[in-house]
Amino acid sequence: MGSLVAFFPHLLLATLEGLVTSAVLALTALGLSLVFGVMRIVNVAHGEFFMLGAVLAWAITTTLTGHPALGFAIALVLSPLIVGAIAWIAERLVLRRIEYNPEATIVATIGLLYIIQQLALTFYGPEARPVTPPFNYRIQLPWFGYSGYKLSIIAASALLLLATWFVLTRTRIGLIMRATQYDRETALAFGIPVGRVYGAVFALGAMLAAIAAVLIVPIQQAHYLMGLDPLLLSFIVVIIGGLGSLRGTVIAALLIGVSDGIISVFFSPTLAKIIATLVVAMVLVFRPQGLFGTATK
Amino acid sequence: MSVTLTIAGLDCFYGEVQVLHGLELELRKGEVLCLLGRNGAGKTTTLKAIMGLVPARAGSITLGTSELTELPAHEVPRAGIAYVPQGRRLFAELTVAENIEIGLMTRNKGKMVRENVLDLFPVLRERLKQRSGTLSGGEQQMLAMARALCLEPEVLLLDEPTEGLMPSMIAKIRETVTGLRERGVSTILVEQRVDAVLSVADRVAFIENGRNRETVDVTQLRDDPEMVRRYVGVG
Ligand SMILES: Nc1ncnc2c1ncn2[C@@H]1O[C@H](COP(=O)(O)OP(=O)(O)O)[C@@H](O)[C@H]1O
Numbered sequence: 001m002g003s004l005v006a007f008f009p010h011l012l013l014a015t016l017e018g019l020v021t022s023a024v025l026a027l028t029a030l031g032l033s034l035v036f037g038v039m040r041i042v043n044v045a046h047g048e049f050f051m052l053g054a055v056l057a058w059a060i061t062t063t064l065t066g067h068p069a070l071g072f073a074i075a076l077v078l079s080p081l082i083v084g085a086i087a088w089i090a091e092r093l094v095l096r097r098i099e100y101n102p103e104a105t106i107v108a109t110i111g112l113l114y115i116i117q118q119l120a121l122t123f124y125g126p127e128a129r130p131v132t133p134p135f136n137y138r139i140q141l142p143w144f145g146y147s148g149y150k151l152s153i154i155a156a157s158a159l160l161l162l163a164t165w166f167v168l169t170r171t172r173i174g175l176i177m178r179a180t181q182y183d184r185e186t187a188l189a190f191g192i193p194v195g196r197v198y199g200a201v202f203a204l205g206a207m208l209a210a211i212a213a214v215l216i217v218p219i220q221q222a223h224y225l226m227g228l229d230p231l232l233l234s235f236i237v238v239i240i241g242g243l244g245s246l247r248g249t250v251i252a253a254l255l256i257g258v259s260d261g262i263i264s265v266f267f268s269p270t271l272a273k274i275i276a277t278l279v280v281a282m283v284l285v286f287r288p289q290g291l292f293g294t295a296t297k
Numbered sequence: 298m299s300v301t302l303t304i305a306g307l308d309c310f311y312g313e314v315q316v317l318h319g320l321e322l323e324l325r326k327g328e329v330l331c332l333l334g335r336n337g338a339g340k341t342t343t344l345k346a347i348m349g350l351v352p353a354r355a356g357s358i359t360l361g362t363s364e365l366t367e368l369p370a371h372e373v374p375r376a377g378i379a380y381v382p383q384g385r386r387l388f389a390e391l392t393v394a395e396n397i398e399i400g401l402m403t404r405n406k407g408k409m410v411r412e413n414v415l416d417l418f419p420v421l422r423e424r425l426k427q428r429s430g431t432l433s434g435g436e437q438q439m440l441a442m443a444r445a446l447c448l449e450p451e452v453l454l455l456d457e458p459t460e461g462l463m464p465s466m467i468a469k470i471r472e473t474v475t476g477l478r479e480r481g482v483s484t485i486l487v488e489q490r491v492d493a494v495l496s497v498a499d500r501v502a503f504i505e506n507g508r509n510r511e512t513v514d515v516t517q518l519r520d521d522p523e524m525v526r527r528y529v530g531v532g
C-alpha cells in the first residue's frame with residue numbers, strides 16, 4: 001500500500017518530464033515532417049537548425065542587458081527568424097540548384113550540417129552554456145513542486161502546434177502548401193509558385209526547430225553538438241507518425257516523449273532508447289507509411 | 298479567323314529522349330481544335346509544353362503577343378490558359394470546395410465566377426465538403442473542368458476528358474465544350490478516338506511521332522474516313 005502511494009507521484013513526475021520532451025520533440029519533428037511532406041526531401045541538417053536556435057538564444061540573451069524575461073522573449077522571436085533566413089538562403093542557393101534530387105539533397109544537407117556545426121564551433125566555441133530561464137516560478141503540487149517554466153514549455157508548444165494546424169487547414173497559405181504537397185505539377189499549372197513555396201516551407205521547418213530549441217535551452221544548455229539527438233528523435237517520430245501527417249507527428253511525439261520519461265525514471269534512459277528504436281524497426285517492417293500516414297501510390 | 302495560340306518548331310525532350318520534333322500548331326480564336334493520335338504520339342507532351350511543365354528546347358509558343366516559353370510555369374495560367382490534365386489530376390486529398398478555391402485563386406476570381414461554374418455542374422454543389430478523391434469518375438472530370446473554368450480562360454486545354462467515362466457523362470462534357478465555344482473560348486481537345494470529336498471539333502490535327510502530320514477541317518474528315526485510318530489506325 002505504502003509503495004503504491006509513493007508510486008503515483010513518481011509516475012506523475014515522469015509523465016510531466018515526458019510531456020516536456022514531447023512538446024519540444026513535436027515542434028522539431030513537425031519541421032522535419034513538413035519539409036519532407038511538401039518538398040519530398042530529407043533534411044539531414046535539421047538538427048543543426050535546432051542547435052543554431054539554442055546558440056543564438058544564448059548569444060542574444062547574453063548580449064542584452066535587463067530583465068532575463070525580456071531578453072528571452074526577444075530571443076524567442078529573433079533566433080527563429082535568423083535561423084529561418086539562413087535556411088531560406090541555403091534552400092535558394094543549394095537545394096534549388098540541385099533540383100531537389102533526393103540523393104543529392106541528402107549529400108548537400110550533410111554538407112550543410114558540417115558547415116553549420118563548424119561555424120558554431122568557431123564562433124561559439126566548444127563549451128556548453130546555460131541560458132537563464134525567463135522566470136523561476138515553482139508550482140506546488142500536493143506531492144512535489146514543479147517548474148512553472150517547464151509547464152509553460154508544454155503550453156507554448158501546444159499553442160504553436162494548434163497555430164500550425166490552423167494555418168495548414170484553414171488558410172489560403174495552408175491550402176497552397178497542401179496543394180503543392182499533393183501534386184507539384186498540377187499546382188504549377190494553377191499558378192502556384194512552387195519554388196517560392198519550397199523556400200518558405202524549408203524556412204518554416206527550420207524555424208520550428210529553432211523555436212523548440214529556444215524553449216528547451218534554459219533547461220538543457222547550448223552546445224555546438226546538441227543537434228544530433230533532436231535529429232534522430234525527429235526521424236523516429238516522423239517514421240512512427242507518418243511523413244507529412246501533423247496528427248501523426250504529435251501523437252508519435254507524445255508516445256516517444258512520455259514513454260521515454262516513464263521508462264527513464266523507472267528503469268534507465270538507455271532502455272528507453274532501445275525500446276524506441278525497436279518500435280521504429282517494427283513500424284518500418286509492418287507499416288512503412290507510419291501509423292497515420294497514407295501509403296503513397 | 299484570327300489566331301490565338303501558335304506553336305512553331307517545338308522540340309521537347311524527356312531526359313535525352315526527344316518526344317516532340319519541330320511541332321507546328323495553330324489555334325484559332327473561338328475554335329475547338331482536336332489533337333488526334335495514337336498512344337505515345339506526343340499529345341500530352343504538347344499540352345504540357347504549352348503550360349511550361351515540359352521545357353521547350355527549341356521553338357516558340359506564342360499567345361497573343363507573349364512568348365510562353367519564356368515565362369516560368371506558374372505564370373502561364375495567369376496569361377489566360379487553363380489546363381485539364383489527362384487522368385484529371387485533382388488534389389484528391391482536398392475537398393471539392395478546396396479544389397475550386399485553387400482554381401479561383403489562380404487569376405483572383407471571385408464569388409461570381411464560383412457560382413457560375415457551380416451552375417454549370419450542379420452535382421458539385423451538393424458535394425462541396427466531400428474529399429474529391431471519393432467522387433465518381435464522371436464527377437471528378439466535372440470537378441477538373443470546373444477547377445479550370447474558374448480561371449475564366451481564353452484558351453482551354455483538355456486532355457482526354459472522356460477517357461473511361463459513361464456515355465451520359467461523355468455527352469455532358471461535349472455539351473460543356475460546345476457551350477464554351479459559343480462563349481468564344483478557344484479549346485485544344487486531345488482525344489484518341491475519332492468518333493469522340495466529330496460532333497464537337499472544328500478542325501483536327503493528326504499528331505504522329507511528335508509531329509503534326511496534317512490539320513484538316515472536320516468536314517473534310519467526314520468525307521474521307523481513310524484519312525483517320527492512316528494516322529490513328531482503325532478505331
Ligand atoms: N515523364 C516522362 N518521362 C519519360 N518519357 C515520357 C514521359 N511522359 C511521356 N513520355 C514519353 O513521351 C512520348 C509521348 O508521350 P505523351 O505525350 O504522353 O503521348 P500521348 O499523350 O500522345 O499518348 C511517349 O513515348 C512516352 O512514353
Ligand SMILES: [Mg+2]
Nearest residue numbers: 340341342383
Ligand atoms: Mg496522353
